[in-house]
Amino acid sequence: MSSIHTFQIELVKAFASFTSVGAFMHTHWGWPATESAHFIGLSLLIGTLVPWDLRLLGVGRRIPLAAAHQFVPWVIAGFALTAISGVMFLMAEPSEYIYNVAFHFKVLFMAIAGANALTFYLTIGRRTLAIGSNGDAPRLAKAMAAISLAAWIGVIVSGRLLTFYRPGWCEGDSARVVADCVLPRP
Numbered sequence: 001m002s003s004i005h006t007f008q009i010e011l012v013k014a015f016a017s018f019t020s021v022g023a024f025m026h027t028h029w030g031w032p033a034t035e036s037a038h039f040i041g042l043s044l045l046i047g048t049l050v051p052w053d054l055r056l057l058g059v060g061r062r063i064p065l066a067a068a069h070q071f072v073p074w075v076i077a078g079f080a081l082t083a084i085s086g087v088m089f090l091m092a093e094p095s096e097y098i099y100n101v102a103f104h105f106k107v108l109f110m111a112i113a114g115a116n117a118l119t120f121y122l123t124i125g126r127r128t129l130a131i132g133s134n135g136d137a138p139r140l141a142k143a144m145a146a147i148s149l150a151a152w153i154g155v156i157v158s159g160r161l162l163t164f165y166r167p168g169w170c171e172g173d174s175a176r177v178v179a180d181c182v183l184p185r186p
Contacts, residue, residue, distance in 0.1 A: 008098050015094035025092030034085045041081030042159075046152060048074040056128070056137045056145035065137065066129050095167070102161035109154035116147045 016022065024030045048071040054060065055068040090097050097103040120128075120141065128141045137145070 012094040012098050015091050015098070018091040021088055021091040022093075025088060031092070034088050038082055038085035038089070041078045041083075041085060042156070043078070045075055045078030045082055046156070048072070048078065049152065050149065053145040053148050056141050058136060058142070061136065065131050065135065069129055097162070099167035100162060100165055101167075102158050102165050106155055106158035106162065109151045109158060113148060113151035113155065116144055116151060120144045 025034060051060075052068050052071055052075070055063055055065060060068075124138055124140055124144075128137050131137065
């Protein structure tokens with residue numbers, strides 16, 4: 001068994017150890033309430049991020065970039081709600097996520113979106129926000145906005161695919177780089 005498989009098994013054990021969260025999630029209202037919070041957070045995140053990214057791409061040029069940027073705290077609030085509820089799903093059914101290829105892609109797209117946002121604010125964020133009312137964002141800011149939109153679309157699609165792919169038990173010796181089936185305990 002490879003070290004990544006061992007790591008995945010340890011991740012499942014670690015997330016499963018949060019038994020109180022798992023118990024809540026398996027109550028009559030636990031999963032539906034968390035699913036609702038996840039959807040509300042995602043709506044807030046996407047509903048405020050997309051106008052910002054579109055403004056960077058040049059849509060609505062009469063809106064000052066600094067005014068459009070005022071929505072970013074709502075993006076962060078939506079992300080926080082989505083992340084908290086997402087981790088609750090992971091704690092309730094870790095093997096359904098850790099071995100799920102759609103989850104791997106969802107995490108990858110979230111990492112791309114996060115790295116993209118961090119890079120924006122560490123490189124050209126201030127210069128972009130200082131542009132006047134009708135100004136056009138720099139070409140690099142536009143590229144980063146396009147990456148942001150594509151990454152979040154990837155997160156949404158991968159998240160939706162989670163429910164359609166359920167990993168089964170591994171058959172025989174798994175030689176894959178990352179396990180996409182539930183491994184028997186060593």
